[in-house]
Amino acid sequence: MVKLFKPLNVVVVLLVLLLAMPLLTKNSYLLGVLILANIYAVYAAGWDLLSGYTGRENFGYALFIGAGAYAVGFISKVFPVQAWLSLPVGGLTAAAFGLLIGIPCLRLKGPYLALATLAAAAIAERVVMIFSGVTGGEEGMIGIAPLSFEPLNSYYYSVIFMAVSIGILYLIGHLPEGLLLKSIKQDETAAEAAGINTTFHKVLAFVVSAFFGGAAGAFNAHYMGYVGPDAVLNSTISLTVIIMAVVGGTGSILGAAGGAYLLTLLGEFLKRFGDFHLLFYTALLVLVVLFMPKGMINSLALKLPGPGSEPVSRPVSGPGGHSGQVGPGRAGGRQ
Amino acid sequence: MGYDILINGSINGAFYALLALGFCLMFGVARLVNLYHGSYYMLAAYFTYLFAVLLRWPLLLAVAASLSGVVAVAILVDRVCVNRVRQSSIAVMICTLGLAYFTQYLVRILFGPRYLSIPAFVSGNAGILGVVIPSTRLLAFGVGIGLILALWAFIGKTRAGRSIMAVAQDPEAATYMGINTAAAFTMATGISAFLAGVAGTVVAPFLSVDPGMWLLPLIKAFAIVILGGLGSLWGSVLAAFLLGYLETGVSLLLSTNVREIVFLAVVLLVLIIKPSGLLGKSLTA
Amino acid sequence: MTQDYILEVQDLYKRFGGLEATRYVSFRVKAGELLGILGPNGAGKTTLFNQLSGAFPPTSGRILFKGWEITGLKPYQIANRGIVRTFQIVRPFRELTVAENVTIPCLSHRGRGLIGNLGQGGLRRWVTEVLEMVELAPKMHLAAGLLTHGELKKLEVARALAMRPEIILLDEPFAGLGYQEIAPVAEVIRRLNAENGVTVLIIEHKLREFMRLVKRIVALNYGEKIAEGTPEEIVQNPLVVEAYLGKGGTALANS
Numbered sequence A: 001m002v003k004l005f006k007p008l009n010v011v012v013v014l015l016v017l018l019l020a021m022p023l024l025t026k027n028s029y030l031l032g033v034l035i036l037a038n039i040y041a042v043y044a045a046g047w048d049l050l051s052g053y054t055g056r057e058n059f060g061y062a063l064f065i066g067a068g069a070y071a072v073g074f075i076s077k078v079f080p081v082q083a084w085l086s087l088p089v090g091g092l093t094a095a096a097f098g099l100l101i102g103i104p105c106l107r108l109k110g111p112y113l114a115l116a117t118l119a120a121a122a123i124a125e126r127v128v129m130i131f132s133g134v135t136g137g138e139e140g141m142i143g144i145a146p147l148s149f150e151p152l153n154s155y156y157y158s159v160i161f162m163a164v165s166i167g168i169l170y171l172i173g174h175l176p177e178g179l180l181l182k183s184i185k186q187d188e189t190a191a192e193a194a195g196i197n198t199t200f201h202k203v204l205a206f207v208v209s210a211f212f213g214g215a216a217g218a219f220n221a222h223y224m225g226y227v228g229p230d231a232v233l234n235s236t237i238s239l240t241v242i243i244m245a246v247v248g249g250t251g252s253i254l255g256a257a258g259g260a261y262l263l264t265l266l267g268e269f270l271k272r273f274g275d276f277h278l279l280f281y282t283a284l285l286v287l288v289v290l291f292m293p294k295g296m297i298n299s300l301a302l303k304l305p306g307p308g309s310e311p312v313s314r315p316v317s318g319p320g321g322h323s324g325q326v327g328p329g330r331a332g333g334r335q
Numbered sequence B: 001m002g003y004d005i006l007i008n009g010s011i012n013g014a015f016y017a018l019l020a021l022g023f024c025l026m027f028g029v030a031r032l033v034n035l036y037h038g039s040y041y042m043l044a045a046y047f048t049y050l051f052a053v054l055l056r057w058p059l060l061l062a063v064a065a066s067l068s069g070v071v072a073v074a075i076l077v078d079r080v081c082v083n084r085v086r087q088s089s090i091a092v093m094i095c096t097l098g099l100a101y102f103t104q105y106l107v108r109i110l111f112g113p114r115y116l117s118i119p120a121f122v123s124g125n126a127g128i129l130g131v132v133i134p135s136t137r138l139l140a141f142g143v144g145i146g147l148i149l150a151l152w153a154f155i156g157k158t159r160a161g162r163s164i165m166a167v168a169q170d171p172e173a174a175t176y177m178g179i180n181t182a183a184a185f186t187m188a189t190g191i192s193a194f195l196a197g198v199a200g201t202v203v204a205p206f207l208s209v210d211p212g213m214w215l216l217p218l219i220k221a222f223a224i225v226i227l228g229g230l231g232s233l234w235g236s237v238l239a240a241f242l243l244g245y246l247e248t249g250v251s252l253l254l255s256t257n258v259r260e261i262v263f264l265a266v267v268l269l270v271l272i273i274k275p276s277g278l279l280g281k282s283l284t285a
Numbered sequence C: 001m002t003q004d005y006i007l008e009v010q011d012l013y014k015r016f017g018g019l020e021a022t023r024y025v026s027f028r029v030k031a032g033e034l035l036g037i038l039g040p041n042g043a044g045k046t047t048l049f050n051q052l053s054g055a056f057p058p059t060s061g062r063i064l065f066k067g068w069e070i071t072g073l074k075p076y077q078i079a080n081r082g083i084v085r086t087f088q089i090v091r092p093f094r095e096l097t098v099a100e101n102v103t104i105p106c107l108s109h110r111g112r113g114l115i116g117n118l119g120q121g122g123l124r125r126w127v128t129e130v131l132e133m134v135e136l137a138p139k140m141h142l143a144a145g146l147l148t149h150g151e152l153k154k155l156e157v158a159r160a161l162a163m164r165p166e167i168i169l170l171d172e173p174f175a176g177l178g179y180q181e182i183a184p185v186a187e188v189i190r191r192l193n194a195e196n197g198v199t200v201l202i203i204e205h206k207l208r209e210f211m212r213l214v215k216r217i218v219a220l221n222y223g224e225k226i227a228e229g230t231p232e233e234i235v236q237n238p239l240v241v242e243a244y245l246g247k248g249g250t251a252l253a254n255s
Helices: A002-024 A028-055 A060-077 A083-102 A110-129 A150-172 A176-186 A188-193 A198-224 A235-248 A254-273 A276-291 A296-302 B001-031 B039-052 B059-085 B088-111 B135-157 B159-169 B171-176 B181-206 B215-228 B233-253 B254-273 C045-052 C075-081 C098-106 C120-133 C151-159 C179-196 C205-211 C232-238 C238-245
Strands: B125-128 B131-134 C004-015 C019-028 C036-039 C060-065 C081-085 C167-171 C198-202 C216-221 C226-230
Touching: A028 A176, A028 A198, A060 A110, A060 A198, A060 A235, A083 A110, A083 A198, A083 A276, A083 B088, A110 A235, A110 B088, A110 B254, A150 A176, A150 A198, A150 A254, A150 C075, A176 A188, A176 A198, A176 C098, A188 A198, A188 C045, A188 C075, A198 B131, A235 A254, A235 A296, A235 B088, A235 C036, A254 A276, A254 A296, A276 B039, A276 B088, B001 B039, B001 B131, B001 B135, B001 B159, B001 B233, B039 B088, B039 B181, B059 B088, B088 B233, B088 C004, B088 C226, B125 B135, B131 B135, B135 B159, B135 B181, B135 B233, B159 B171, B159 B181, B159 B254, B171 B181, B181 C045, B181 C238, B215 B233, B215 B254, B254 C167, C004 C045, C004 C098, C004 C216, C019 C045, C019 C198, C019 C216, C036 C045, C036 C179, C036 C205, C045 C081, C045 C167, C045 C198, C060 C198, C075 C081, C081 C226, C098 C151, C120 C151, C151 C167, C151 C179, C151 C232, C179 C198, C198 C226, C216 C238, C226 C232, C226 C238
Parallel strands: C019 C226, C036 C198, C036 C216, C081 C167, C167 C198
Antiparallel strands: B125 B131, C004 C019, C004 C060, C216 C226
């Protein structure tokens, strides 16, 4: 526990830096990039609570983001809803989808859950396309009330939104609840034998994870003044969120959020290399997975304890399991 | 209408089976969900373009060279990347997905983002049961069926094929029986890439060749394999043809828009109701 | 009448396809007993534990805990009522620390739940206490995946203890342990039963320690109860000797 104070100091310094940014630069483009980074940080942290903690990797997180954003879009058709109302509404809409997806998919994990969530999000995207009369189809919906007509205020709102969301997620992850979710990832049967209602906690993780995705999606809708598949519902968005969380490091909330900043800023920096920037970006992802299995932020900044930080001594199979070259084990289990 | 669905569905089914069998083989033998699988399909098309169009090699030679190239890439990817993270199924998935995007961007830099076309072995049309079909599609169907049968014979009748199946069933027991599991993995990797590569060379002439062409086939292969039961080769073939008929039927009877939704909904339902797939055995003892 | 027994198993029958894993097994356990379950491989011992702990429901038959029917409850519900099990093959949370492993059961309802443990002072003291009982306290901040097999066996017991069980089901707690490692684990079990009054049901194949430890034995073969009695009685029961050791086997009697 004592160890965690140091990273927290770093977090405080970075937060102050974020708040002071408008004093340091008047570059509105940079501030815009940071607003997007704040939104993506909440996406990645929200994804992490379900996927990093319980090991249920969601490959269709955009469904939750989209649910929140489209909720704002629909309400905005009726009256110009403001962010203070639409963020909770967006979050709750997404949470309802979290229940809808989470309960039938309780038994699934690994590749099975990956495909199920991927399919669910893809279905949502197609449905939006088919009912283009209501949803605007590929064009999406415009005319959503902006956060503020003053760009500086928008920036500060995004910092506050990010800090509150990630603060809550961090607390959940570091209270006993986070420990419970991790125990489900490690061995669900053993957690049940220890008196834990794993079903309840898995559904809870699904719902909370969805809530923050939806709230951030709603925030994104206000910021862009627009809701469309390319902005909030695309499979590319799901994959980007996974990449950010994995590069930063899963199972710590801060790692995933850090990954979002790292990759957003790196992406901007690399843009000057034209087509090559995507090449760098994906190469970085592969290298991190290969050489820093706990993620960059987790390995470098948080220095998380645990066997994973020493890949050599990492016990792979159970006692008596002969891994060797046959190593794959029965990973990606079924039930 | 009925014949339309039967014939075009069979053609699509054979193509899907080619894609899915390799994916399924990798899961069955090595418990790997290799999301780079779609890239073999793409690379085969681009290699063919390189050799046949840019270098003007004879088509047969170009295709042979492409397929060898794809197999070499597959073994390289397995050695350099997949092997290091085997223990974690999610690390394998993310790593191979990252590599797939990397390959897409690399191909885009090298060949440009535009659609390319590659030459076909045959031209013209043929009529079967009153349905007119381009010969290229018919060829794709024939090659697909031929390779499915060849794989069936290889696995059932040859020593190498049986050793692959032994590893798939129980890697430990196979080791004790003196089977070289590493060799079986490599062989399965090669076969898997070869099948996807063939799909790329025979189908690409009448579909689009572009850097993003790997994603949709990958998702379909993934879905087919899970639908058939992860690791069950014949379940995959069955699911591939079911998907072929379903897609053809839905797009003819309803609309192309609905086609993918129906397919995705079927996949989602199967996952929820019977996650072990149509022919999958429960792996949990 | 019923209240005299903490656990009553009535005609427990479980079938997997064509295989009858337990066939109409009945026995009763008094509070504070240290009961052994004996039987050759495949006799249905672990299947019996799986039904008692709720891992799967019996095909027919009833299980009563303090006179209340618990048949068909979920594993976590049974654990929260006070019947806690360990696994034959250890199932630690490998990437969590030893202390965190023991904290998990404390977060169940029985362990006072999430809310009851918000002020973590008491929780931490209890976790330390449990780890001291099994002599794992010095390793509490190590990831469980780094422990030896013997230590993992102790951790398995510690996790069960952390729930303050009324009945503990131990599935081969000595399996895979060397002779040196068995004695301390046996001592923990004995103290748990004698000092804390926990009712213990134990499956074990290491007969020498097993016979010394238990006060009464239920013997199973082919899913059926074939005998019940003190270790001395069981050793002399011809059915048990025949089923468990084969004809003419006397190793058990000599041990």
